[in-house]
Amino acid sequence: MRDMEQKLQQERQDRRDVNSDLSRQYKTMQTELSNKVKTLEKEVSQLKEELVLCQEDLRKEKRERERVQQEKDATVNDLQHKLDNMEIEYEKILHETLDSLTSQLSVARQGWEEKSTALHQNYKELLSEFGLNAFDI
Template identity: 45%
Template sequence: MPAKKKGKKKGGKKKKKDDATLELEDKYQRTVNEIEALKDHLAIRKELSRKSHGMEDEMRHKMKDAEKSLEEHKSDQKAINADMTRQYKTMQTEMGLRIHKLETDLIRTKQQLNITEEELKKTKEEKERISREKDTEIENLNHKIDGMEKDYSRILDETLDGLISKIDAAKDKWEEKATLVQVNNKHVLMEFGLNPLEL
C-alpha cells in the first residue's frame, strides 16, 4: 500500500507540474495575446497617428491655403479700400469744386439779379418820369390848344365882324352909288324925252 501511496504522490506531483505548466503556458499565451493585442493596438495607433499626421499635414496645407487666400483677400480688400478711398477723395474734391463753382455762380447770379432789378427799378422810375412829363406836356398842349382855339375863334369872330362891317360899308357905298347912277340915268332919259317907268 505504501507503494501505491508513492505512486499517488508521484502522480500528484506530475499533476501539479502540469497545472503549473498549463498555468504558465496560459500566462504565456495570455501574454502573447496581450502582446498581439498591444501590437494591433500599436499598429492601429500608428495608423491613426500616420493618418493624423497626414490629416495634420493636409490641414496645415489647407490652413496655409486659407491663410494665403485670406492674405490675398486682405490685400484685395486693402486695394479695394484704397481705391474706394481714392475715388471717394476724388469725388469729394470734385464735389467740393462743383459746390464752390455753384456757390460762385449763385453769387454772380444774385449780383446780376440785383443789378437787373436795380436797372429795372431805374427803368420803371424813368418810364414813370417820362410818362409824367408826357402827361404834363400833353396837358400843357391841351391847354395851349384850348387857348389857341379860343384865340382863333376870337380872331375869326373879329375878322368876320370886320369883314361884315366892311361889306356893309361897301354895300352902303354901292347902294348910294347905284342910287346916284339910277338918278343920273333917269335924268338923262328924261332929257331925251324917255320915261324910265315905261322902260
Template identity: 35%
Template sequence: MPPKKKKGKGKKKGKGKKKDDATLMLEDKYKRTVDEIQALKDHLAIRKEFTRRSVVYKDEMRQRMLGAEDELEDHKKDQKDISADMTRQYKTMQTEMGLRIHQLETELARTRTKLTDTELELKKTKEEKDKKIQDRELTITELKLKMNSMEKDYEACLRQAFDVLVDKVESSKKLWEEKSTTIQAKNKQVLLEFGLNPLEI
C-alpha cells in the same frame, strides 16, 4: 436529504470531477480572456481607425483652416486695398466736390450780383419809361390845351374877321345904295331935262 456519498470510490470520483471542473473553469476563463482580448483588439482596431480618421480629419481641417486663413488674409488684404482705394476715391471726390461747390458758390454770387444789377437797371429803365410816359402824357395834355386854345383863338379871329367883313359889306352896300340912289336921281334929272319920262322908258 441528499444521499450519502460512499467512501473510497466516491473520493476518487469527486477528485476527478473537481479536476474537470477546474479545467472547465480554466478553459472557460481562458476562453473568456481570449474573447476579451479579441474584443479589446477589435476595440483597439476601432480606436486606431477612429484615431486614424481623426488624424486625417484633423489634417484636412488644418489644411482647410490654413486655406481659410490664407483666404482670410487675402480677403483682409483685398479689403484693405479696396478700403484704401475707396478712401482715395472718397478724398478725390471730396476734393472735386469741394472745388465744384466753390465754383458753384462763386458762380451763384456772380449771378446774384448780375441779377441785382439787372433788377436795378430794370427798375431804372421802368422809372425812365414811366417818366417818359408821364412827360408824353403831360405834353399831349399841354398840346390838347394849346389846340383847344388855338381853336378858340382861331374861331374868335374868324368871327372877328367875318364881323369886320360883314360890317364892310354892310357899309359897302349902304354906300352903294346911296351912290345908286344918287346916280338914279341924276339919271332921272337928266332924262327929265331931255323931256323924257323915266317911267316910260
C-alpha cells in the same frame, strides 16, 4: 494648410487693398464733390449779386421810363392846351374879320344905293327935260 493660410492671407491682403482703394476713391470723390459744391456756391453767390444789381437797374429804368412818359404826357397836354387856345383866338379873329367885312359891305352898299338913286334921279330929270317919261322906257 499652409497653402490655405497663404491663400487666406492673400485674400485678406486683396481685401485690404480693395478696401484701401475704395476708401481712396471715396475720399477723392468726396473731395471733388466738396470742391464742386464750393464752386457752385460761389457761382450762386455771384449770380445772386448780379441778380440784385440787375433788379436795381431794372427799377431805375422803370423810374426813368415813367418820368419820361410823364414829361411826354405833360408836353402833350401843354401843346393841346395851346392848340385849343389858338383855335379860340383864330375863331375870334375870324368872327371879328367877318363882322368888319360885313360892316364894310353894308357901308359900301349904302353908298352904292345912294349913288344909284342919285344917278337914277339925274337920268329921270334928263329924260323929263327931253319930255320923256322914265316909266315908258
